[in-house]
Amino acid sequence: xxxxxxxxxxxLLKDKNAYLTGRQRVIEIMPLDFEEYLIFKKITIKKSDxxxxxxxxxxYMSDGGMPEYVLTADISYIQNLIxxxxxxxIIAYHNIKNESVIRDxxxxxxxxxxxxxxxxxxxxxxxxxxxxxxxxxxxxxxTYLIYTVEKYGKLNxxxxxxxxxxxxxxxxxxxxxxxxxxxxxxxNLLFLKIKHLDPxxxxxxxxxxxxxxxxxxxxxxxxxxxxxxxxxxxxxxxEANQKIVVDSIESYLxxxx
Numbered sequence: 001x002x003x004x005x006x007x008x009x010x011x012l013l014k015d016k017n018a019y020l021t022g023r024q025r026v027i028e029i030m031p032l033d034f035e036e037y038l039i040f041k042k043i044t045i046k047k048s049d050x051x052x053x054x055x056x057x058x059x060y061m062s063d064g065g066m067p068e069y070v071l072t073a074d075i076s077y078i079q080n081l082i083x084x085x086x087x088x089x090i091i092a093y094h095n096i097k098n099e100s101v102i103r104d105x106x107x108x109x110x111x112x113x114x115x116x117x118x119x120x121x122x123x124x125x126x127x128x129x130x131x132x133x134x135x136x137x138x139x140x141x142x143t144y145l146i147y148t149v150e151k152y153g154k155l156n157x158x159x160x161x162x163x164x165x166x167x168x169x170x171x172x173x174x175x176x177x178x179x180x181x182x183x184x185x186x187x188n189l190l191f192l193k194i195k196h197l198d199p200x201x202x203x204x205x206x207x208x209x210x211x212x213x214x215x216x217x218x219x220x221x222x223x224x225x226x227x228x229x230x231x232x233x234x235x236x237x238x239e240a241n242q243k244i245v246v247d248s249i250e251s252y253l254x255x256x257x
Contacts, residue, residue, distance in 0.1 A: 064171020
């Protein structure tokens, strides 16, 4: 067995002429979760000091889970990581001439993390065609810098409705957008925690609920807030095997699915 480690999908994995074709298995290593983050920071929280968890979790929401950055707090590392992935795996690999458009595209993606993505709007902002926007989105998905989530429903609904987008690591997002909109960051972290359950989002008559997993667990994420009346009605009437509201750091940490 041979093992190859890459910081992204990399052209090595995509090259049809490379020696990785044939029998291969790609294992995706996710960013550090909160418990791993504490280990890397060499932080131990005693039972009597559980109130400190919220403070450390806010630091985690700011730093993200890239191990090297967690250890060094060197912002240039994150910036160089983003630049290198975008250049090697998108610009150079796909032979794109207009580098600034690709970099601006990524900035817009990070701004829209946790939201439904309108490729028409993205294309208008960047003065590119919608087909180009679709293609660029697929390039970024290949790099693991972003993930997309489809609308819950039948195939035709999933295809025709916009996707929601999430950052591959919230530390990368924060470098681009700044540490703000904690609700969006909290939702992004929850997505990364349940990504293995292949979640989609629920959207009915203009009302949205965050996640429906493949095994029909309905999850709504609220950072220190509550569902509004319309959301509550949709939450109550949506068929699911299990329903969960994650509305605090404590409920996030307790979620084991």
